Amino acid sequence: MNGPAPTRRQRLRSRITAVVGLVLVWNLLWGAFTWLNTISGALVAVALLVVFPLPAVTFGGRIRPLGAVRFFARFFADLVVASFQVAFLAFRPGEPKSAIVAVRLRVTTDLNMTLVAEAVSLVPGSLIAEADQQTGTLYIHMLGVRDAEHLEHLRAEVLRLEARLIRAVGSDAELRAVNAPREEPAT
Incomplete structure (x- = not known):
C-alpha cells in the first residue's frame, strides 16, 4: 500500500533531514551547541546513516495547521486525563485489569502506523x-479495562486519534479513507 519509490531528490532531502535531526540530538545530548559538537555530530550522523541506512519513507500528505492544532490540543488533554487515570489505578486497592486490543487502522502506510503507534504509546496506560x-x-496493551464495552470504546478512541492525525498531516486520499464508513471485518 506504499506509494511509488522516492526520487533521488526526495531521498537526498530525507537523508539531509535525518542528518540535521541526528546532529540536533547529538548537541542536546552533550548539553551545548558548539562547533565541535556540531561537526562531530555530523560525522557520527553520516557514519550511522551509511552503516544503518534508513528505509525510504515518503510523505504524501500535507500539513494542515488547524488540524495540527486540534490534534495536539486533544493529544495534550489525553495526556493529562490518562496521567490522572493511571495514578488513580496505582493507588486503588486491587490489581487493575488490562487487555490487549487489536485495532485495524484505515490508513496502513508505514508513516501513519508509526505516528499513530507513537501517539498511542506516549499516552500513559497504553503501549x-x-x-x-x-x-x-496495531496490538495495544491497555491498562484499566473495565469490560468488553469499555474495550470497544478504547478501540474507537484509537481510530479517532488516527482520524485527527490524518486531518493534521494526511493526503486527500487518506482523508477519504478515515471519513468513509467503517466496515467491520468478518470473524
Missing part, C-alpha cells in the same frame, strides 16, 4: 505490543 504492517493492525 504498543505489536504492529502488523501486512494487515495495518
Whole structure:
C-alpha cells in the first residue's frame, strides 16, 4: 500500500533531514551547541546513516495547521486525563485489569502506523505490543479495562486519534479513507 519509490531528490532531502535531526540530538545530548559538537555530530550522523541506512519513507500528505492544532490540543488533554487515570489505578486497592486490543487502522502506510503507534504509546496506560504492517493492525496493551464495552470504546478512541492525525498531516486520499464508513471485518 506504499506509494511509488522516492526520487533521488526526495531521498537526498530525507537523508539531509535525518542528518540535521541526528546532529540536533547529538548537541542536546552533550548539553551545548558548539562547533565541535556540531561537526562531530555530523560525522557520527553520516557514519550511522551509511552503516544503518534508513528505509525510504515518503510523505504524501500535507500539513494542515488547524488540524495540527486540534490534534495536539486533544493529544495534550489525553495526556493529562490518562496521567490522572493511571495514578488513580496505582493507588486503588486491587490489581487493575488490562487487555490487549487489536485495532485495524484505515490508513496502513508505514508513516501513519508509526505516528499513530507513537501517539498511542506516549499516552500513559497504553503501549504498543505489536504492529502488523501486512494487515495495518496495531496490538495495544491497555491498562484499566473495565469490560468488553469499555474495550470497544478504547478501540474507537484509537481510530479517532488516527482520524485527527490524518486531518493534521494526511493526503486527500487518506482523508477519504478515515471519513468513509467503517466496515467491520468478518470473524
